[in-house]
Amino acid sequence: MNVPPAILDLKIAPPDQRPVHLWLPLFLLWPFVLVIGVLALVLAILTDVVLLVLGQPYHHYTILLLRSLEALTDTHGMVIRIRSDKTAVDMTVQ
Amino acid sequence: MGEDRSRILNMLAEGKITAEEAESLLDALDARAAGASASAGPAIQGDPTELIEALPKFLYVKVDSENGDKVDVKIPVALVRSGLKLTSLIPAQAMDQINDSMSEHGMSVDFSNLKPQDIDDIVEALREMEINVDSANGDKVRVYTA
Numbered sequence: 001m002n003v004p005p006a007i008l009d010l011k012i013a014p015p016d017q018r019p020v021h022l023w024l025p026l027f028l029l030w031p032f033v034l035v036i037g038v039l040a041l042v043l044a045i046l047t048d049v050v051l052l053v054l055g056q057p058y059h060h061y062t063i064l065l066l067r068s069l070e071a072l073t074d075t076h077g078m079v080i081r082i083r084s085d086k087t088a089v090d091m092t093v094q
Numbered sequence: 095m096g097e098d099r100s101r102i103l104n105m106l107a108e109g110k111i112t113a114e115e116a117e118s119l120l121d122a123l124d125a126r127a128a129g130a131s132a133s134a135g136p137a138i139q140g141d142p143t144e145l146i147e148a149l150p151k152f153l154y155v156k157v158d159s160e161n162g163d164k165v166d167v168k169i170p171v172a173l174v175r176s177g178l179k180l181t182s183l184i185p186a187q188a189m190d191q192i193n194d195s196m197s198e199h200g201m202s203v204d205f206s207n208l209k210p211q212d213i214d215d216i217v218e219a220l221r222e223m224e225i226n227v228d229s230a231n232g233d234k235v236r237v238y239t240a
Binding site for chain 1: 168
C-alpha cells in the first residue's frame with residue numbers, strides 16, 4: 001500500500017480567462033477519513049456478520065470497504081493532463 | 095544474466111526508465127555476478143530481479159489528436175491492480191448493471207468472472223504491454239507502462 005495522497009494540485013486554464021490553480025491539502029482530511037473509515041469498518045463487519053448468519057451468499061462488505069480505501073490510497077502519483085483549444089487541465093495527485 | 099542486461103538496455107532505449115535507473119540496475123546486476131563468482135565475497139545488497147520486476151509503476155496513456163487536442167494520463171499500476179480487485183468484490187446485482195451498461199456502450203466485458211489469479215496475470219501482462227495507434231486522420235494513441 002502506498003502513502004495516501006497528500007496534495008491534489010489542480011490547474012484549469014480556460015481560454016481568455018485567468019487560470020485557476022487549486023492546491024488542495026488532502027492530508028488535512030486524513031484524520032476525518034480515518035474516523036469515518038473506522039466507523040464504516042465497524043458497520044461493515046456487523047453487516048457481514050448479520051448477512052453470514054442469515055445465510056446470504058454475499059457478505060464481503062468489509063473487504064469491499066478495505067479495497068476501496070486501498071484504491072483511494074493507490075491514486076498517489078496519478079497525473080492527468082488535457083490540452084485542447086477550449087481549455088487546459090492539469091491534475092496531479094501527490 | 096545477459097538477458098537481464100539487454101532487457102534493461104531495451105527499457106532505457108524505449109524511454110521506460112531513466113539513465114540513472116538503468117545505471118543502478120546494471121550495477122546491481124554486476125554486484126550479483128561478482129557475488130556469484132566469488133566463493134566468499136560480501137553479501138549482495140538487494141536482488142536486482144526484484145528491482146527489474148518492480149520497475150513499471152505507472153500506466154501511461156497519451157493521445158495526440160489531429161486537431162491539436164492532447165491527453166496525457168499517468169495511472170499508478172497499483173491503482174489498476176486495486177481497481178481490478180475491487181471489481182471482483184462488487185455484489186452480483188450491481189455487477190450485472192455495470193456489465194449491462196458497459197455492453198450498451200460497446201464494451202462486452204464480464205468482470206464478474208475475474209479471479210485473483212486473473213488479476214495478477216493481467217497486471218503482470220501490463221508490464222510487457224505497449225499499444226501504438228496511428229490513425230489515418232493523424233490521431234495518435236500510445237499506451238505503455240514504465
